Amino acid sequence: MNEVVSDADLYVTMHTGVWIMLYPWGKWPEQPSDWELFHHIRDDVNDNISEIPIRNANQGLYPNCGTSRDYGYGVMGFPTFTFETDDEQFLLGTVEALSDRLGEELDVMKYLVQNIWYWRARLVIESFEITEDKIVADVSNLGHASTSNATFHYSDSNGNLIWHSENFGVNATNQSEIIVGTKNLSLVGDGIWTVHYQKRVIDSSTWVEELIDGSIIMIDSGGKGLLPAPSLFIYLLSLITAAIARKNISID
Known part of the structure; x- marks a missing residue:
């Protein structure tokens, strides 16, 4: 069955x-x-x-x-x-x-x-800040079931898992501040953040993976080791801007 x-x-x-x-x-x-x-x-x-x-x-x-x-x-x-x-x-x-x-x-x-x-845990990530040594996230559980072994996942644009956090739990109908370490985390330009958790506490409960809204993700500029490599678009845009600037200088 x-x-x-x-x-x-x-x-x-x-x-x-x-x-x-x-x-x-x-x-x-x-x-x-x-x-x-x-x-x-x-x-x-x-x-x-x-x-x-x-x-x-x-x-x-x-x-x-x-x-x-x-x-x-x-x-x-x-x-x-x-x-x-x-x-x-x-x-x-x-x-x-x-x-x-x-x-x-x-x-x-x-x-x-x-x-x-x-009748399940339903996690909503309200805020998500990445610093040099930790992630601080405000997580709301809109469901009436707790989840005990959630993790944050970081993948590339092809869905390949790059990093995952330590486990954390969120009680039913509760809002929690979650703090996890960022050891071995390296960001890439096209990285995707998701939250991975079970619908309920029971071991046999279904796993779900839900996308974290990119608009709420903040990266602390002080954590230089975490800054993502620039995308090809940003790289080309920088070259074009620099070329235009040099041309204007030569005309003047």
Whole structure:
């Protein structure tokens, strides 16, 4: 299944049992690596949509192994949920109709789908300054998931990686000042900067690489070793300007 659906941001299953909404893990009692994301969804749903209990499956229901919920998160790297529907509502004396419970769960599912854009880390580089010995960047995470091993990549115009920074992390819905060293960094005239990171903390999460807007990149002129070699266009322009200047001098 991981080969068929390699890139998604939500995985939902349904089951009968008790009225509860479950997230990983089922096998282990510990909270998942992306607990911030799951806890945010739990709190938002309970505050604004439904009082359905939302729990870690192992603690909220019972320990269970081999579920597609754990597979969807642990192997595929997607945020996963199991909607349990209370089958005891079929018994005599039921006060609330089964359709009402299902309707409430459907509202929660709509919420998950409509807000799917937020169920991952989404890094935005607000500023990016390169000095002789470090890079200082303001990074905003617009998503509700953290990322723990992001790096800045520097490549030539053909996409060949020239340099990458040390790892850094950015918490969910957070703005951080990131400082990394520039050891062994040499700039070239047509270099391209990108940020490389995983959508979520879980190891199986998808990697993304996103371009850093060139207009926000600043290079400290004091770092002479970092200055890029002039492009051919700049080199030719300099020759033409110098030739015109010499001609004007000779005319005078």
